[in-house]
Amino acid sequence: MEKDLKILMISSDRNILTPGSAVSERMKEYGGLVEELHIVLLCDSSHTSSLKIENGKLKIAEGVYVYPTNSSMKILRPLDAARIGKRIVLKNKFVRGECVVTTQDPFECGWAGLNVKKKWRIPLEVQLHTNPFSPYFGGFQNRVRQFFARTVLASADNIRVVSENLRHNIENLLKIENSKLKILPIYVDKDQIENGQISFDLHARYPWHFILLAASRITPEKNLSMALRVLALVRERYPSTGLVIAGSGSEEKVLKSLVEKLGLAGFVEFVGWQSELASFYKTANAFIQTSFYEGYGLALVEAGLSGLPVVTTPVGIATELENGKDAYIFPHDRPDMFAARLLSKEDYMAKIRDNWEKTALKIKP
Incomplete structure (x- = not known):
């Protein structure tokens, strides 16, 4: 300028x-x-x-x-x-x-x-x-x-x-x-995200051993119903798994009904729109993005920079990431593939976390 x-x-x-x-x-x-x-x-x-x-x-x-x-x-x-x-x-x-x-x-x-x-x-x-x-x-x-x-x-x-x-x-x-x-690209303050202070721990708030995080508007294009289906599949093997959804929108009532239908009551928490997500990113176990489309996907980048492993659909900036190295990327209609990768947890997911320092340099404006 x-x-x-x-x-x-x-x-x-x-x-x-x-x-x-x-x-x-x-x-x-x-x-x-x-x-x-x-x-x-x-x-x-x-x-x-x-x-x-x-x-x-x-x-x-x-x-x-x-x-x-x-x-x-x-x-x-x-x-x-x-x-x-x-x-x-x-x-x-x-x-x-x-x-x-x-x-x-x-x-x-x-x-x-x-x-x-x-x-x-x-x-x-x-x-x-x-x-x-x-x-x-x-x-x-x-x-x-x-x-x-x-x-x-x-x-x-x-x-x-x-x-x-x-x-x-x-x-x-x-x-x-x-x-x-x-x-x-949308400006991302890498230093602020990495140095963001934790004010609470999700594991202290919720009794689940493994916590998935979704941060987005709760609207149809975000396809959050699939995130619920992924959770249901993961819980078949690891019952102590929960999902925190940070956001608000027109589909919240529909999703809450689906929570009941899938038998997930007590394992999904809608926390509303949040102005500060550092504590969420840094104390969850994995970030899940199930969108049908994204222009960029700022929350995904913030999650990765916070050290949170990412599983996502191939949308926005995710199309420029390497599957299996920067993030795990699966089709929007395959909750089984999302669940299978999340079930691998520690061994594979840790590798994603380790790669994000290099990934950040690649996507940061």
Whole structure:
């Protein structure tokens, strides 16, 4: 980034509004690298009612401003973001060649960014953290988002993807010029993860000898029902095995019903979304990721850097890892293969842990 560059960012990450959060601190760091950083945040008024908003913006650092859309309805957020973004460019005298619009995604944020680009003819950079064209990216809302994504990505000047696998998929599917696609993995603070302090031990909280950890949103594409089936298979041989799920989402009620159906009551713990996972990563016995698709897979990387052996489906960054060396990688419809590897426990799993120092160097941006 350049100090004389003005950036208009369009985001939906409301953690930007939380003082001291990792996202807020990262925005401050970005702001220190450029002349000005203006962030349009898609949200409603309930997210900003306790904040001191002056003239439609909140200053979080020198040269860093957040402009909440405070939309009356969710469907209006992209429209409000585009309107606010156009006004920011005009009011703050953005000059072509010395400014850029960057959006968190090619969906609602991307649509707003594209409208700003068309109005003022300034470059548009789109960030892509997941594969919106995966067959598992289902549901009516996501179908609408696919339509947005095709239009936005085709019009973007640069597209930032988080993995080689995602770059390859997007390039082949949309026939986008290779020069427009840039691989920039999600930033991972290796030192902070490795040196993270343990505040509790999962083995002190739960009576299980072997503890599996899953950390993700509880949504259909995460395929956590398979993690439950893996647990059921492992417990046939090792009854003192349990699963901790750190996350929240629309599928939680469905999964809790499946827990009862599979006879896993008392061996699965839903702990909700966690802002700090160091104690989970460092006191569990293995990390399990069963997703149908991932853009990157930050939790997997954090788990590996914490010394936790990983078993995963071939998604996101896992496609760039070596099966049997960096992680154990199996198809999303083979809980038996996951279970068989977990049953080997100490001998094979220890080898994965030992390889992660080299793996970290390979995948760290």
